Amino acid sequence: MRNKYLSLFIILAITFLASGIGGFITNTYKEPWYSDILSPSISPPDWVFAPVWSTLYLMMALAAWLAWINNFKKDLLLIYYTHLIFNALWSVIFFGLHEIFFALIDLGIIVLFIIYLMKRYFQTFKISFYLMVPYFCWSCYAFLLNFLIYKIN
Numbered sequence: 001m002r003n004k005y006l007s008l009f010i011i012l013a014i015t016f017l018a019s020g021i022g023g024f025i026t027n028t029y030k031e032p033w034y035s036d037i038l039s040p041s042i043s044p045p046d047w048v049f050a051p052v053w054s055t056l057y058l059m060m061a062l063a064a065w066l067a068w069i070n071n072f073k074k075d076l077l078l079i080y081y082t083h084l085i086f087n088a089l090w091s092v093i094f095f096g097l098h099e100i101f102f103a104l105i106d107l108g109i110i111v112l113f114i115i116y117l118m119k120r121y122f123q124t125f126k127i128s129f130y131l132m133v134p135y136f137c138w139s140c141y142a143f144l145l146n147f148l149i150y151k152i153n
Helices: 004-029 046-071 074-096 100-124 126-152
Strands: none
Touching: 004 046, 004 074, 046 074, 046 100, 046 126, 074 100, 100 126
């Protein structure tokens, strides 16, 4: 995967595949369950999630790609792809299975992966690190939301 444009396409495709899985599960299993549970006052309106996540997926894919083409460490891509599995699983656990607590655990694992990736990106290619900052912030906010939903339900 040393061709930089082919590698960009592959990383984007795999990243948005994870996004698509999560989106499909969310759209299929969200209602009526989600409307029936209590939401904290800090929950954003539903329309915010699609543009925010689309932007974050693009930024995290670019971060992974830039780190890859500037370092070529296969383990870094493996960690990134493993993190995407947990990312897609969150929707399955939360919206598909309606398991708020286990979704919270999954989100904690995601945040740990993000921290690890950011540490490695900082050592590898700092622009990749900075591209992950909004994802880290949003994921911490998502963790707080998930925790509050668990607590009030």
